[in-house]
Amino acid sequence: MSRTVLSLPGDGIGPEVMAQVRRVLDRIGGFQIEEGLVGGASYDAHGTPLTDDTMAAALKADAVLLGAVGGPKWDTLPFEVKPERGLLRLRKDMELFANLRPALVFDALAQASTLKTDLVRGLDLMIVRELTGGVYFGEPRGIEDIGGGERRGVNTQVYTTSEIVRVARVAFDLARKRDSRVCSVEKANVMESGLLWREEVQKLRDAEYTDVALSHMYADNCAMQLVRAPKQFDVIVTDNLFGDLLSDCAAMLTGSLGMLPSASLGAADANGRRKALYEPVHGSAPDIAGQDKANPMACILSASMMLRYSFDMAAEADLVDRACQDVLNAGIRTGDIVEPGMTPVGTAAMGDAVLAAM
Amino acid sequence: MSRTVLSLPGDGIGPEVMAQVRRVLDRIGGFQIEEGLVGGASYDAHGTPLTDDTMAAALKADAVLLGAVGGPKWDTLPFEVKPERGLLRLRKDMELFANLRPALVFDALAQASTLKTDLVRGLDLMIVRELTGGVYFGEPRGIEDIGGGERRGVNTQVYTTSEIVRVARVAFDLARKRDSRVCSVEKANVMESGLLWREEVQKLRDAEYTDVALSHMYADNCAMQLVRAPKQFDVIVTDNLFGDLLSDCAAMLTGSLGMLPSASLGAADANGRRKALYEPVHGSAPDIAGQDKANPMACILSASMMLRYSFDMAAEADLVDRACQDVLNAGIRTGDIVEPGMTPVGTAAMGDAVLAAM
Ligand SMILES: CC(C)[C@H](C(=O)O)[C@@H](O)C(=O)O
Numbered sequence: 001m002s003r004t005v006l007s008l009p010g011d012g013i014g015p016e017v018m019a020q021v022r023r024v025l026d027r028i029g030g031f032q033i034e035e036g037l038v039g040g041a042s043y044d045a046h047g048t049p050l051t052d053d054t055m056a057a058a059l060k061a062d063a064v065l066l067g068a069v070g071g072p073k074w075d076t077l078p079f080e081v082k083p084e085r086g087l088l089r090l091r092k093d094m095e096l097f098a099n100l101r102p103a104l105v106f107d108a109l110a111q112a113s114t115l116k117t118d119l120v121r122g123l124d125l126m127i128v129r130e131l132t133g134g135v136y137f138g139e140p141r142g143i144e145d146i147g148g149g150e151r152r153g154v155n156t157q158v159y160t161t162s163e164i165v166r167v168a169r170v171a172f173d174l175a176r177k178r179d180s181r182v183c184s185v186e187k188a189n190v191m192e193s194g195l196l197w198r199e200e201v202q203k204l205r206d207a208e209y210t211d212v213a214l215s216h217m218y219a220d221n222c223a224m225q226l227v228r229a230p231k232q233f234d235v236i237v238t239d240n241l242f243g244d245l246l247s248d249c250a251a252m253l254t255g256s257l258g259m260l261p262s263a264s265l266g267a268a269d270a271n272g273r274r275k276a277l278y279e280p281v282h283g284s285a286p287d288i289a290g291q292d293k294a295n296p297m298a299c300i301l302s303a304s305m306m307l308r309y310s311f312d313m314a315a316e317a318d319l320v321d322r323a324c325q326d327v328l329n330a331g332i333r334t335g336d337i338v339e340p341g342m343t344p345v346g347t348a349a350m351g352d353a354v355l356a357a358m
Numbered sequence: 359m360s361r362t363v364l365s366l367p368g369d370g371i372g373p374e375v376m377a378q379v380r381r382v383l384d385r386i387g388g389f390q391i392e393e394g395l396v397g398g399a400s401y402d403a404h405g406t407p408l409t410d411d412t413m414a415a416a417l418k419a420d421a422v423l424l425g426a427v428g429g430p431k432w433d434t435l436p437f438e439v440k441p442e443r444g445l446l447r448l449r450k451d452m453e454l455f456a457n458l459r460p461a462l463v464f465d466a467l468a469q470a471s472t473l474k475t476d477l478v479r480g481l482d483l484m485i486v487r488e489l490t491g492g493v494y495f496g497e498p499r500g501i502e503d504i505g506g507g508e509r510r511g512v513n514t515q516v517y518t519t520s521e522i523v524r525v526a527r528v529a530f531d532l533a534r535k536r537d538s539r540v541c542s543v544e545k546a547n548v549m550e551s552g553l554l555w556r557e558e559v560q561k562l563r564d565a566e567y568t569d570v571a572l573s574h575m576y577a578d579n580c581a582m583q584l585v586r587a588p589k590q591f592d593v594i595v596t597d598n599l600f601g602d603l604l605s606d607c608a609a610m611l612t613g614s615l616g617m618l619p620s621a622s623l624g625a626a627d628a629n630g631r632r633k634a635l636y637e638p639v640h641g642s643a644p645d646i647a648g649q650d651k652a653n654p655m656a657c658i659l660s661a662s663m664m665l666r667y668s669f670d671m672a673a674e675a676d677l678v679d680r681a682c683q684d685v686l687n688a689g690i691r692t693g694d695i696v697e698p699g700m701t702p703v704g705t706a707a708m709g710d711a712v713l714a715a716m
C-alpha cells in the first residue's frame with residue numbers, strides 16, 4: 001500500500017508545527033512526503049491561494065496534511081484569492097464531505113478549561129461537520145449593486161438528501177464505535193433546509209441504524225448546552241456553518257485548542273480508501289508565528305489520525321498518541337497549556353519530547 | 359402619552375411568568391393592558407400561531423410583551439403553522455430589526471455560571487442581533503423534490519446596505535452609552551453577505567462614529583472568545599442567525615438564563631417612538647410548565663426594559679431592577695438559581711418578593 005502524503009504547512013505557525021510532524025513521520029518511516037503551498041504562502045508565491053498543480057497533487061496523494069491558513073497580511077485581498085479559498089477548494093475538489101472534530105479533554109489538562117473542572121473532566125465528544133455543502137458553496141452568491149447607493153449580499157444555504165445522508169452515515173458509523181448516541185443539530189424551526197436535514201437524518205436512522213439513539217436539537221440550544229453540560233453529548237452531526245461555530249465552541253471548552261486534531265474525509269473508493277485531509281483545529285496564530293512558541297501537538301495528533309484512518313496503522317497511531325500523553329503527564333508544556341510548576345518548552349523542544357517518548 | 363401594552367404570554371411557562379409581570383405593571387399603574395394568543399396557544403385556539411387580529415393589535419400597541427413560544431406538543435406541525443412562525447411574523451411585520459440581548463452577570467449569581475467565577479464576575483455585554491433579515495426571511499426558500507427520491511432544501515442569506523446600516527447604528531449608539539467598543543461579527547472569509555456586512559459597518563463607523571472603537575471578528579472565533587474570555591466584549595453586532603447562536607451562548611455563560619431580558623426594536627417614528635417587543639431570553643420550558651417552578655425575573659426585567667425604552671420611565675425601571683437585585687441579594691431564589699443556604703421559592707412567591715421589595 002502506497003503512502004504518499006502531501007504536506008501543506010500554509011501560513012503563520014503552520015510551517016513550525018508541520019516541521020515537528022515531519023520528524024514524527026520520519027521516525028515511523030515508509031512515507032513519500034511531498035510539500036506544497038496553500039493559503040497566503042501560495043498567494044505570495046503564485047498569486048493564488050492554491051495552484052492547479054498543488055490541487056492535482058492533493059488529489060493524487062493518499063492523504064493531505066495541512067497546517068493552517070490565513071493572517072492579517074492577506075485580510076484585505078479580494079474575496080476570491082483570500083487564503084481561505086485555498087482550503088475551501090481542497091475540501092470541495094477532494095469532496096471531503098465529513099469533517100471529524102473531536103473535543104477531548106486530556107486528564108492532565110482538565111484544569112486548563114475556562115469551565116469548572118468537573119464539567120469537562122473526561123469530556124470526549126465528536127462533532128461531525130458537513131464540509132462541502134451548505135452556505136459555504138451554495139449558489140447564487142455574491143455582492144451586487146442595486147442602485148441608490150445600495151448593495152445586496154447573497155449566499156445560499158442548500159442541502160440535498162444525498163448530501164445529508166452521506167454525512168449522517170459517517171456520524172452513525174462513528175457512534176457505533178462509541179456510545180451509540182447521535183445528536184443532529186439544525187434550525188428546523190426556522191429554516192426549511194434544516195427541516196429537510198432533520199427528516200433525512202431521522203429516516204436514515206430508522207432504516208439502517210435502529211441500534212443508535214438519535215436526538216435532534218436546535219443549533220442555538222446546542223450552543224447553550226455545550227456551555228452548560230458538554231458531557232451530555234456523544235456524537236453531534238451538523239451542517240457546514242453550524243459545525244464551524246459549534247466545533248470551535250466545543251474545542252475551546254477543552255481549554256487546549258493547541259491539542260485538537262481534525263480529519264476531513266471523502267467517500268470510500270472500491271478499495272475502501274477515502275480521500276482525506278488532516279489538520280489541527282487551531283488557526284495560523286500570526287501573533288506568535290516564527291517564535292518557536294506554538295504547540296505542535298494538535299498537528300502531530302492530526303498526523304496520528306492520518307495513520308489510523310488513512311493507513312490502517314493503529315499501532316503506530318497509538319504509539320504517537322501515547323507519546324503525547326506521556327509528555328503531558330511529565331509536565332512538559334508549550335506556553336498555551338503551561339501551568340505553575342511545569343516545564344515550559346518551545347515548539348521544537350516539544351517535538352523533541354514527543355520523539356523521545358516514542 | 360398613551361401606554362397600551364399587548365401581552366402575549368404564549369406557551370409553556372409563558373403564562374406563569376407573565377402573570378407576575380402583570381402584578382408588577384399593575385403596581386406601577388397607568389397601563390392599558392390587552393391580552394392575546396401567540397404560538398402553540400394560538401394554534402390550538404385558531405389553527406394559526408398568530409391571527410391577523412392579534413397582529414393588528416400588536417401594530418397598534420405602544421409595546422408588546424411576550425412570554426415564550428413552542429413546545430413538543432407542536433413539534434410535528436407543518437412548517438408554516440409552527441409556534442415559532444407567530445413570533446417571526448411579529449418581528450417581521452412590526453419591523454423589529456434590532457434585537458438587544460444583554461448578557462449580564464448579577465454579582466449574587468456569579469457562582470452559578472459553568473465558567474470559572476472570575477471569568478464572568480462583572481460580565482456586562484450587549485449583543486445587538488439583526489432580527490428581520492438574513493436567512494430567517496430570505497427568498498427563495500423551501501423544500502422541493504428533484505427526482506430520483508432526492509429532495510433539496512434551500513434558504514437564502516441576504517442583506518442590503520440599509521439593513522446592515524440601521525442595525526449597526528443601534529449598536530454604535532448603544533456603545534456610546536457604554537464603553538464605546540463595538541465588535542462586528544460575520545464570516546466575511548467565507549460568505550459574500552458577511553463581507554458586505556463588514557464593509558458597510560466599517561463605512562458607517564468611519565463616517566459617523568469615529569469616537570467608537572470598531573473591531574471585526576469571524577463568528578467561529580467569536581463563539582470561542584465568548585467561552586475563553588467573555589469580558590473582552592462591550593457591544594457585539596451581528597446578523598440574525600449568528601446572533602441567535604451567539605446570544606444564547608453568551609446567555610448561558612451567565613449561568614442564569616432565567617434572569618435575562620431582551621428587547622426588539624424597530625425604527626423611530628416622527629415622535630422618536632419605536633415599535634418594540636420585549637421578551638425573556640429563556641424559552642417555553644415545557645418540562646416545568648404549570649408547576650410554579652419557573653423564574654419570572656427574566657420576564658419582569660423585560661418589562662423593565664419596556665419601561666425604560668418604550669415609556670421613558672427610567673425611575674420606575676430602576677425601581678424594578680433594584681427590587682430584583684434586592685430579592686437576589688436576600689437569597690430568595692427559584693429552582694434554576696437556588697444554592698445551598700438560600701430560600702427556595704416558586705414562581706408566584708418570587709413575584710411576591712419582587713413586589714414586596716418594590
Ligand atoms: C478558515 C475557514 C475557511 C474555516 C471555515 O470556516 O471552515 C475554518 O474556520 C475552519 O473551521 O476550518
Ligand SMILES: CC(C)[C@H](C(=O)O)[C@@H](O)C(=O)O
Nearest residue numbers: 189190220428442445446602
Ligand atoms: C423561537 C425561535 C424562532 C427564535 C429564533 O430562532 O430567533 C429563538 O431561538 C430566539 O432566539 O428568539
